[in-house]
Amino acid sequence: MDRKRDDLTIGELATLAGVGVETVRFYQRKGLTPEPLRPAGAIRRYGAADVERLRFVKSAQSLGFSLDEVAELLRLEDGAHCKAASSLAESKLADIRRKLAELSRMEAVLSGLVKACHVGRGKVSCPLIAAFHAAG
Missing domain, CATH: 1.20.5 (Single alpha-helices involved in coiled-coils or other helix-helix interfaces)
Incomplete structure (x- = not known):
């Protein structure tokens, strides 16, 4: 992937974080990850901080933390x-x-x-x- 890490599509974000696109959307709905604004006529873009946040969520989950507990850790x-x-x-x-x-x-x-x-x-x-x- 030769795209800059601050100009990622949701698919690229998901791939780098090791999750599916629907997982990204689910985490956004749960408030675990932010949903960037969609510029007029364009698609949302994500950055390295979004990748790290998704990895944080998955890492905490792998140790048994529930999504509510992960949300608390994120706070x-x-x-x-x-x-x-x-x-x-x-x-x-x-x-x-x-x-x-x-x-x-x-x-x-x-x-x-x-x-x-x-x-x-x-x-x-x-x-x-x-x-x-x-x-x-």
């Missing part, structure tokens, strides 16, 4: 609100740790049920199916 992005950003991250970390504990519990139960299925013999009912019936 704090000037760097002067590190304590508030840290608090948000600590809350996310606690949430992830709770989810990991639940996933670990699920893995242990399911692993035991799978093992029980492999040792089942004869006309014994399937331990996996039986466990789900018993839980219901």
Whole structure:
């Protein structure tokens, strides 16, 4: 791409940020990224700051932050609100740790049920199916 990075179409912006055009539009509707003015008879143009903002959103999402949480981080992005950003991250970390504990519990139960299925013999009912019936 030989276009200047401050004269990008929405398609070029999306490609550089690693998202789809509809994702860009969705983020604009959610207020996560600005929608530049459309000059009379022309198309909207985007710049390097728009690419970085989209990358910021995707990076935060990849760590489990919801779009509402990303919006809050964006409000704090000037760097002067590190304590508030840290608090948000600590809350996310606690949430992830709770989810990991639940996933670990699920893995242990399911692993035991799978093992029980492999040792089942004869006309014994399937331990996996039986466990789900018993839980219901």
